Amino acid sequence: MAVSGGRHWPGKADPFGVMAATLVSQLSDQQKKSESPLSWFRGVYLPPAPHPLNKTLVKGGKWKDVDSTQEKRRSFLHDFCKKYNSRKQLRTHLVHLVSRIYVEDRHKVLYCEVPKAGCSNWKRVLMVLNGLAASAHNISHDDVHYGKHLRKLDSYDLKGIYTRLNTYTKTIFVRDPMERLVSAFRDKFEHANSYYHPVFGKAIIKKYRHNANEEALKTGSGVKFKEFIQYLLDSHRPVGMDIHWEQVSKLCYPCLINYDFIGKFETLEEDANYFLRLVGAPAELKFPKFKDRHSSDERTSAEVVRQYLKELSKEERQLTYDFYYLDYLMFNYTSPIV
Numbered sequence: 001m002a003v004s005g006g007r008h009w010p011g012k013a014d015p016f017g018v019m020a021a022t023l024v025s026q027l028s029d030q031q032k033k034s035e036s037p038l039s040w041f042r043g044v045y046l047p048p049a050p051h052p053l054n055k056t057l058v059k060g061g062k063w064k065d066v067d068s069t070q071e072k073r074r075s076f077l078h079d080f081c082k083k084y085n086s087r088k089q090l091r092t093h094l095v096h097l098v099s100r101i102y103v104e105d106r107h108k109v110l111y112c113e114v115p116k117a118g119c120s121n122w123k124r125v126l127m128v129l130n131g132l133a134a135s136a137h138n139i140s141h142d143d144v145h146y147g148k149h150l151r152k153l154d155s156y157d158l159k160g161i162y163t164r165l166n167t168y169t170k171t172i173f174v175r176d177p178m179e180r181l182v183s184a185f186r187d188k189f190e191h192a193n194s195y196y197h198p199v200f201g202k203a204i205i206k207k208y209r210h211n212a213n214e215e216a217l218k219t220g221s222g223v224k225f226k227e228f229i230q231y232l233l234d235s236h237r238p239v240g241m242d243i244h245w246e247q248v249s250k251l252c253y254p255c256l257i258n259y260d261f262i263g264k265f266e267t268l269e270e271d272a273n274y275f276l277r278l279v280g281a282p283a284e285l286k287f288p289k290f291k292d293r294h295s296s297d298e299r300t301s302a303e304v305v306r307q308y309l310k311e312l313s314k315e316e317r318q319l320t321y322d323f324y325y326l327d328y329l330m331f332n333y334t335s336p337i338v
Contacts (some may be wrong), residue, residue, distance in 0.1 A: 053260060054169075057280045066267075066274045073262040076332050081255035084329075098153040098161055100243070100251050101170075104129050107279045108168040110153060112252035115244040116183045117175040117265045118272070120144050121288045125276070128285060136288045165257070169279055172252050173272070174331045175265035177324035181232075182225075182308045183300035184244040189223045197221050203238040204231045226311045233319050249326045262331070309336070 055067070102111045104126045111126060113119045123144045124136035132149050133139050143149070153161055175183075188196040201220025205212050208227040216222055231237055232245065243251060252259075261278070263271035272287035298304060309317055321328070321336060328335055 051258070051260060053278060055278065058274075058277050063274045063277065066270050069267070070261065070271075070274070073264075073332070074260075077254060077259075077262060077330060080330055084255075094158065094161060095154045097253050097256060098165070101153040101257075102126055103151045103153050103156075103164060103168075106130055107281060108164075109279055110164060110168045110170040112170070112172045112257070112259070113243075114172065114174055114180075114248055114251060116180045116187070117173050118263075118268050119173075121290075122173065122272070123150060124288060125272070125281075125285070126150055129281060136285075137290070169261065170257065170259045171261040171263060171275055172248075172254060172259045173263035173265060173268065174248055174327070176302075176333050177247075177327045178305050178309070178320070178336055179265075179300050179302065181245055181320070181324070182305045185225055185228050185308070186297070186300060188244060189228065192221075197223075200231075200239055200242070204228060207231070207234075207238045224311070225308050226316070229312055229316055229320055233316070233323065247324055247327050249330065254330055264331070305336075 053067075053070070058067075100113050102113060102123065103109075104111070107129050109126070109129065111122055113122070120141065121136065124133070124139045127133045127139060127144075127149055128136050130150070153164060156164070189201060197220040199220075201223045202217065203220075204223050204227050205216050205220060208230045209216065209224075231239075248254065261271075261275050263275060269287055269289065276285060276287065312320070317336075327333070
């Protein structure tokens with residue numbers, strides 16, 4: 001993918017160009033057996049102009065400003081994709097493209113999960129919409145993430161996937177890339193964690209910390225932000241990527257899936273509540289305001305991000321921005337001063 005300003009993705013990080021060559025190996029044996037070879041790959045083209053949002057369920061002028069912002073976001077993303085992807089045909093497996101999308105059949109909603117952008121509360125809302133809970137406030141963190149109450153789009157057959165993509169209201173909620181990155185680091189490495197410390201922390205400390213002590217190597221606790229960034233930017237990472245800091249362009253494929261509604265974490269409450277009105281959610285259902293975990297911690301704001309970026313060299317800050325460059329462009333976020 002050509003990117004303006006003469007920038008190119010570092011290494012082999014192009015989110016579209018290298019994908020087709022690797023996806024066949026990611027298919028399960030069951031998928032390969034159940035589908036003909038011709039269906040393993042599908043030609044995916046630039047989506048047509050965004051469908052007009054169905055606003056028949058929205059009453060009064062309360063949402064006028066939110067709606068205006070929404071239309072600008074939709075138009076901006078479509079124009080971006082048209083400009084940078086107009087001649088690009090990706091042949092990839094549809095199941096992979098939709099693997100992060102959650103389905104709510106009652107109100108015909110598809111939600112692509114972007115971690116650290118309100119996803120826990122969004123899944124609570126989907127459970128309420130689906131009749132699985134009476135209130136979002138009564139659903140625990142573990143029930144949200146490990147209860148397996150919600151279906152993902154890749155669990156349906158191809159006809160079910162296509163039908164829902166073409167008829168349901170598709171939404172994605174995004175966040176400033178640096179804020180999302182720092183939020184993920186704080187959540188996974190600055191608090192006790194029985195998965196991220198032994199799996200990611202130990203590998204990161206072993207490779208990037210000189211003279212690491214035995215305790216750090218044993219537990220994986222105490223990863224520094226600079227070490228985490230060294231891991232992120234390493235083309236030979238000692239452990240793979242994770243959805244909490246993966247680029248949105250690789251999680252939700254916004255230039256290949258035509259999202260009807262683009263919400264932002266920065267305006268989460270008003271965007272989410274407008275979306276709920278659009279899809280005909282019960283009037284009493286409002287998007288939750290509470291912080292899912294570590295509620296006593298200060299939220300990861302622009303000022304918090306600046307403090308963390310001070311730990312990096314200018315080159316590291318630039319390379320981190322380059323890593324998320326496509327996310328900055330797609331969703332019209334202001335590039336940080338590096």
